[in-house]
Amino acid sequence: MNDIPEPNNESDSSAPIHEARLWRDDGWTARVIKNEDDDGWAVEMIKDGEAEPALVGPWTMGRDKKNPKPLDTGAFNTLVKTASEVLRRHEQQLHALLHKSIAVTTDSGTINVVLDIVPDEDDPYAMLSATDEFGDAIAEVRVAPTFKLTRASAEAWIESGYRKPR
Incomplete structure (x- = not known):
């Protein structure tokens, strides 16, 4: 044909x-x-x-x-x-x-909060990380791939001492 x-x-x-x-x-x-x-x-x-x-x-x-x-x-x-x-x-x-970032100004300086979604077919997840204004790592936690990174969620994470968001 x-x-x-x-x-x-x-x-x-x-x-x-x-x-x-x-x-x-x-x-x-x-x-x-x-x-x-x-x-x-x-x-x-x-x-x-x-x-x-x-x-x-x-x-x-x-x-x-x-x-x-x-x-x-x-x-x-x-x-x-x-x-x-x-x-x-x-x-x-x-x-x-799959990659979102927000800069948050705090009393100690600017903190960059990044959400990287890993779209794995079997086990999708996301990594939430924070770095200071010099690029040095402050914290990193694994979160659900549905986690919404907003200014409010970034500020709440920083204020919690970088405890894993619920």
Whole structure:
């Protein structure tokens, strides 16, 4: 049913491929596929070692208005740049979700309170830590991954003498 070429698994999987509908180079694979939503074509960009595409987008029709435009160096390089940006934004979003920090001013100076969530499938948890303004560790405790780091919770933890929050 699908006449789109698949990479040949018997050959070196890192060997470059430069075909009209399949282009693999520099750690990326671009594959032109039939667009499931309409009569057109789409291109998917997959980073080596990943199971899911980082990017799937519409692809231009060729001159015959029936077949897709062939991949080329310029298009591939643009797709790599776009897919890399998508991955970078995803990583930044994930980091922001899993890493929170608040600076609290106390009588003894500024204390940086950090919550790092470890999204382990079997045993997720978070580490709550405090450092002084010079980066020296003051305290660290393991907390539930659902712990909410707010200015009030950070101040309460500091005032409690860094006892594990409930």
